[in-house]
Amino acid sequence: MVTLTIDGKQITVAKGTMILEAAEMAGVKIPALCADNRLIGFGACRMCVVQLKGRRSLIPSCFNPVKDGMEVITNSPEIIESRRGQLQLILAEHPLDCPVCDKAGECQLQDLVYEYGVNDNPYRMKAIKKAVERLSPLIERDMNRCILCGKCVRICNEVQGVGEISFINRGIKAYIGTDFDRPMECEFCGQCISVCPVGALNSKMFKYKTRVWDLKNETTLCPYCSNGCTLVLGIKDNEIKRVTGNYDAGINEGNLCSKGRFGYEFVSSPERLKKPLIKKDGRFEEAGWDEALNLAAAKFNEIKAASGADSIGGLGSARLTNEELYLFQRLIRQGIGTNNIDHNGRYQGLLALRESLGACGSTNSLHEIRKTKAILLIRANLNETHPNVRIEVNLAVNRNRASLIVADNKRTLLSRQAQANLTYKPGTEVALINGIINQVIKLELADKTFVNNKTEGLDALQTSVERYTPEYVEEICGVNKQELELAARAYAKAEKSCIIVATGMGLVGNDRDIALASSNLALLTGNVGKESCGVYILPEKNNSQGALEMGAVPGFLPGYKSVKKAGLGTAEMLESGKLKAMYIVGENPILTYPSSKVKEILEKMEFLVVQDMFMTPTAELADVVLPACSFAEKDGTYTNLEQRVQSLKNLKKILPCPGESRSDLEIFIDLCTRLGCDVDMQQEIKAGSLAISSAPNFSRDTWKGKFIPVEYGKDASLASDGKLLLVSSPSHLYSGTLSAWSPYLLGIGEACIELCMNDASRLGVRDNNMVVVSSKNAELKLKARISHDVPDGVGVVHTYPTINVMCLFGKEMMPIIGSVEQVI
């Protein structure tokens, strides 16, 4: 610790802290245009100059670390004159088009010019007029306004790890741009827009919509992935105008991805359902709430009396709040009387950790990733699935010099930074992890004291992994020996290392086996139950974790209490045809479920109730459609991937629900009453929280991890005679339950099949050609993309909201052999 004085205030800070940060802690404001809490000091703007007692020169405080006994002066006439001079130099080139600049009102330069009263400018120069880049989707770049602080370049490199933009040219000709001035082709997280201190980088969606001072900023949660980021919604005229992050609020430190930042249009979409609809003679007619709910309750009771309660099923969504999910499972279990309840999330990976580690879900918290020393990513294309977890990985690799091992069936964006790239043949994850375990045992890298004290069942694991020798693994997975040994050494030798596995509908592979094999590896190396270690199983949607805890699954009651007789899961409900009636809430299985038969099955249903915000293809088949509210218009809590329960903010007052739509909770309460199970909300919520708190807690002393050996079952040989092995790759747009209604967001991705050069030339396919992809399950027309990331003989199908590419794979969601033909 270092003690120093800033403007007479004494403060003790950690060693290595910069003067600027120390001043912020001491409550002394030092102006800076190029500094950000998330970035390393850069010293581009020279606004943060301070004086040290006993030294004549001015020093920039953003990259000068503190020293013991330092006496810092931040406000002397000399400093102020220097800052004024600096602002005058910036203003010599900066156009004063504040009236048409969207940044006006929150522009840091504007504020500083006002604060320092710069109304004269001795520097006269004719600024070079630069073109405004308007070709990129979502982001507009006006280099005339740029002050070259480099924040956008640094956040793109340091935090996002993308490196799309950079400084181009030197001196007076310098500007921020892409290589050869092409339009941007990145993932459009918009982080560059958010850090820009002036109006050089603008969001096209927010452009000229309103002035920032008119916005009412409200903090709430992101409805997309399970990271649970905090959003700041800028609302005016009953409409969300923009979304920003806030460094001080939430776990995301103000970082947002493209979904969070640009995917808000669905809330104020004109296509939102406004009134309950009842199908009469094949056409929807508007109805009142009482009529619709009475009909639903009466029909459910009728079917229950006629063919038993087990002929009714409830399909919830992992996008509902915890309270709603709890009530939904009560509605199905008590109101209807069946255990046929599920949500359309792939949660086997999360549940598997209960068997081996006793924790359902990730074992450690999100910010611990950045302090770890080695990261093993298994089948986790984090750029697409969990962009903000990727930031943590990126920080660990770049700032903490962690070694990164990427095991995926193709090269991902993170592969560039990886120490070892294990590109395995699709579907062979388990063999690969077992191979690493084998290497760890062989190289004697296992943590013996941990294994002896804290685990059981090592012998079974040892015999099970014996046959996964590097040669065998090379034969199955196609990963060479050296890479495997390198990965095993990097993972096991590091003092802290963690494993990250992504789960979700758009990923192929056996989640349960992958999760168990990963936990075996973590246990063997003693990387469980410590800081910055552990196994992270990343759930897909914002409340996938909560849906499990709330018991919206056929096998568990809230708090993972087992049921007597498990009901039907999603797969049986949607494919067996056993059900007579269904209640689907916030899901669109026709476009998201890996089967092409769902439509037939749902059409055959006697009675179908769909509760959604939009008229989805599933809702079109329904007999009763109930309009629901969006995340911004209701109360509730979401549980994120580190099991943190965060609450939504109800913005109904400034963001009214369209038409008569109600929140899911209100609908469930109404329907519960009509189905004869009275609910008292206060008591319900109390019962729900009781159910959660009564879930088994494990204590540090008695906890024991279990090795559960998993075997690599099938022989996934590569497809021969012109066929390809198809795998899916989730896009950041997910299934489209929300993103399909955000037109701007849809513009930055497309459904396509990625092929490697060799396969493409063999099949006679060129870039951007339309091809027919067929497997034994389905046939699809997609665009072909030729890429260098995909290994030979593999076709990577990218998911997209409006096309159900998952139906190629069938409900097993395993890699499948398929053929690709060009259409002319």
Add this chain to the structure above:
Amino acid sequence: MKQYTLKVGFFTAIIELIRGLFVTLKHLFMPSVTIQYPTQRRPVAEGFRGLHKLNVDKNGQLLCVGCGLCARHCPAEAIKLTCVPMDKPDAQGCDKKVDSYVIDISRCIFCGLCVDACPKDAISMTGCYEMSCYHRDKMIYDIERLTREPEVTRYR
């Protein structure tokens, strides 16, 4: 009158009467002060704060760039404006266009802060003070009504 005459004297009374009538007579030949509104109107003073006007350039384009400072400064919240991006930037390189600009005159307190706030002199105040009407909808002034010369009701 008789008593008054007796009190002050005959001649004094006559003189007073003539002096009084002289003022009347004098005013008979002076130009009249009464203005026959609405057929006659007083000229308004320079700097009078009447109905707003949106100024246009010589091509008939609005000078307003839609910065919203007028709406920001309006103490009565009478001004509302929305902007849209244009496909092509204009000669000045500005691609922002004012889509709608509405002043609710029934709310306006004619303080003139909008004119002071405007960085482009795009809004000014005219001498028009006749804004009463039979319907509240007529109190809402949009771009079209604000750019043309204010309507003055002529009776002759």
